[in-house]
Amino acid sequence: MSDLHVGTAVRVRIQSSADIVTARQEGRSMAATLGFTNTTLTIIATAISEVARNIVEYAKEGEISIAPVGNGIVRGLQIVARDQGPGIVDLDTAMRDGFSTSKSLGMGLPGAKRLMDQFEISSAIGEGTTVKMTKWIG
């Protein structure tokens, strides 16, 4: 069963470290309207921060889209981070804790995965990377 958008998505262009702050604030505010607990709002904002930084560090620019979703049973918030950067050569290694080719010390993607309920990543060399992650309410 696929997750359906049940509200309008907010898109944030990611080009600089200031955009990382904007993206997590947008995510937090949409999550707040959906009724997540305060702790979960912080967890969502932190996960957005990690995937947004991944864009700035590796792809230089990209986009984060945040939308309310539902699958008929539960509602939640879905975040899609997309870039047209160099892509990730070895996804398994990139998702391993502690691995990094840049300066993030490898906490970024595996960290975001731990914070969210669902996490999918796809990447193609020379084409870019897409991360789709969801947090369900309750």
Added chain:
Amino acid sequence: MAVPILKQSHTLIASIQAALSDRDLLQLRDDLADLVGRHRARGVIVDVTALDVLDSFATRTLRGIAYTTKLRGAETVIVGIQPEVALAMVQLGLTLEGVPTALDLEEGLAFLDGRAETADDE
């Protein structure tokens, strides 16, 4: 956004007022490394009460601030980590290993006073 840094006797107090970008955090680290020397500070308090997110970069930069000021002769205490932020950090596997923390500004100042007294006794 620049972080205001106040001086109170031998302590510098960096009171973060709003969300900071990665660049702002690095600026704070550089400013503190410089100001410790200029004000002959022995202690630094970084108040993160206003921060709603401490992600991997912010945590690493706070550790960087503590280690840098330590090399300059001043002890840094991080104060005001909010409960939700602490929970998210633990879930993310982030630590402030080796960096003293305190509940709030008052506790942070008390911690540094205690350190100063111990140093005077030696």
